[in-house]
Amino acid sequence: MKVSIIGCTHAGTFTAMNILKQHPDWEVDVFERNDNLSFLSCGIALWVSDRVSDPNKMFYASPDDLAKMGATMYMKHDVTNIDFDNKNVTAKNLETGETFSQSYDKLVLTTGSAPIVPNIPGIHSDRVALCKNWTNANELRENSDKIKSAIVIGAGYIGAELAEGYSHLGKETTLIDALPDVLSKNFDVNMSKVAEKDYLDNGVTLGLGEKVESFEDNADGTVTVNTDKNSYTADIAVACIGFRPNTDLYKDEFETLPNGALIVDKYMHTSKPDVFSAGDAASVFYNPTQDNQYIPLATNAVRQGILVAKNIEKDTMKYMGTQSSSAVELFGRSYASSGLTVGHAKVLGKNVESVTFEDNYRPEFMLTTTPVLMNLVWDPETREIMGGALTSMYDIAQSANLISVAIQKKMTIDELSMVDFLFQPNFDKPVNYVSALAGAAVEKADSKESV
Template sequence: MKVSIIGCTHAGTFAAMNILKAHPDWEVDVFERNDNLSFLSCGIALWVSDRVSDPNKMFYASPDDLAKSGANMYMKHDVTSIDFENKTIEVKNLDSDETFSQSYDKIVLTTGSSPVIPNIPGIHSDRVHLCKNWTNANELRQNACEINSAIVIGAGYIGAELAEGYAHLGKKTTLIDALPDLLAKNFDLNMSKVAEKDYTDNGVTLGLGEKVESFIDNPDGTVTVKTDKNSYTADIAVACIGFRPNTDMFKDEFETLPNGALIVDEYMHTSKPDVFSAGDAASVHYNPTGDNQYIPLATNAVRQGILVAKNIEKDTMKYLGTQASSAVELFDRSYAASGLTAGHAKALGKKVDTVTYEDNYRPEFMLSTTPVLMNLVWDPETRIILGGALTSMYDISQSANLLSVAIQKKMTIDELSMVDFLFQPNFDKPVNYISALAGAAVEKADAKVSE
């Protein structure tokens, strides 16, 4: 069997490793435009702000690793066209400009994503940077030592982390987003407000609800970002606006989401035979809504890459779907979430009920304890949990994993309120804070039933 893997970051890396592990006698050809693979871009802000021990450890695999496993590695090779009918690809060597054709039996499209770069005047200035790959990471790391100020556009996870990183370094920092609230796509308003206060308390200027209209290079080497409401000037600007699937070359030949992400089934098949896809190029099955969505997370890419390998010979393992579980730490405060927020549900037109609850994570008789602010989202008809989020100065990240399991297994608020959680004063109360949150949801739901 001859397999071609196009793109090798997370999904492609895990697909290659696991295909070769299961089929060491297969011919696996890996094509990657860059000279590196498996870069954990989620660590860029941490490296920029000098909180990474060794940047080389931000890679968990190398071309040599895959080659030793038996892969034929074509680094700095760009696949320029694919003939899915005749099962051939055209490839360009980016070093020599030479081109060649190659055949395959099965192909894996793990071409990843590209940064969203809106058509805004001045956005292609040398003073406007991106935050996506190893090249961007090196540029931002170098700039961090030279600049005194920075403007970050985009207040999602990546932009929020980068702005926090610049503030940590003592840089004059501005964070801009067209949405009215920070981390608006990940958390509801009560948690966004907590984050916003931390940013302003740490000297960050927030330009929320502001649409960027232009970037202007100034004679003194600075850049001015003009929005529909204000104007901001700094040494550099960094666009962290979002990502889109890198599928332009072939998306018209497949069933896709509106943004071009390839729709895959539960075995990672695309709409064409012998063509698989995974990671940021592909859709995911979003369990809270039961449909296909675009959620570019490394966790989704890794699992889908493994599933490609499991199913490339025959269908053996189904995709369990995703809750888009995630977490971030900003100014020493943890935020973690899984599944739907109330705001996302409203945007989708989905009827949900919600509750907010706050409790200390362990007993007040301890020498110290810390409050945890929590939200829970559920279906009012079935009482099945659809989402939850937490924030605290205490590390609550693993609680989002617990909520993820609850959503995936379609637990009800009643079941979650009675789960057998441990109690030990060092760790929690007799009623664990997640139990208390679910209990508050049950109380609210029962009160509505009795009305």
């Protein structure tokens, strides 16, 4: 069997490794534009702000690793054409300019995502950087020693972390987003407001609810970002506006989401025979809404890549779907979420109920304890949990994983409130804070039903 894998970040890397483990006699060809693979881009802000022990450890695999397993590695090669009918791939060596074609039996499209770069005047200036890959990471890291100020556009996870990183370095920092709140796609307003206060308390200027209209290079080497409300000037601007599927080469051949992400089934098949896809190029099945959505996360890419390998010979294991679980730490405070927020549910037209609850994570008789602010979202008809989020100066990240399992298994608020959680004063209260959150949801739901 001859398999061609196009693109090798997370989904491609895990696909290749697992195919070669399960089928060491297969011929596996890997095509990648860059000279590296498996870069954990979620660590860019940490690398830029000097909080990484060793940048080499931001890679969990190398081209040599895959080659030793038996893969034929075509690094710095760009696939320029795919003949799906005749099962043929054409690639260009980006160093020599040589072009060649070769056949495949099975094809895996793991071309990932590309940063969204809107057609805004001045955005292609050398003073406007991107934040996506290893090259971007190194450029930002090198600039961090030279600049005194930075403007970050986009207050999603990547932009929020980068702005916090620049602030950590003592840079004069501005964070801009067209939406009215930071992290608004991951958390509801009450938690966004907590983050916004931390930014302001740490000297970060917030330009929320402001749409960027242009970038202007200045004679003194700075750049000015003009929004529909204000103008901001700094030594560098970084666009962290979001990502889109990197599928322009072939998306017209497939069934896709409106943004071009390839729709895959539970076995990672695309709409074409013998063609699989995974990671940021593909859709994911979103369990809270039971439909296909675009959620570019490394965790999704890794699991989907493993599934491609398991199913490439025959359908063996189904995709369990995702809850889009994620977390971030800003100014020492943890934020973690899984599933729907109330805001996202409204956008999707979903009828949900929610509760907000705050409790100390362990007993007040301890010398120290810390409050945890929590939200829980559920279906008022079935009482099944659809989402949850937490924030605290205490590390609550793993509690989002617990809520993820609850959503995955279609647990009700009643069941979560009675789960057998441990109690030990060093760690929690007799009623664990997640159980207390679910209990507050039960109380609210019951009171509504009794009216």
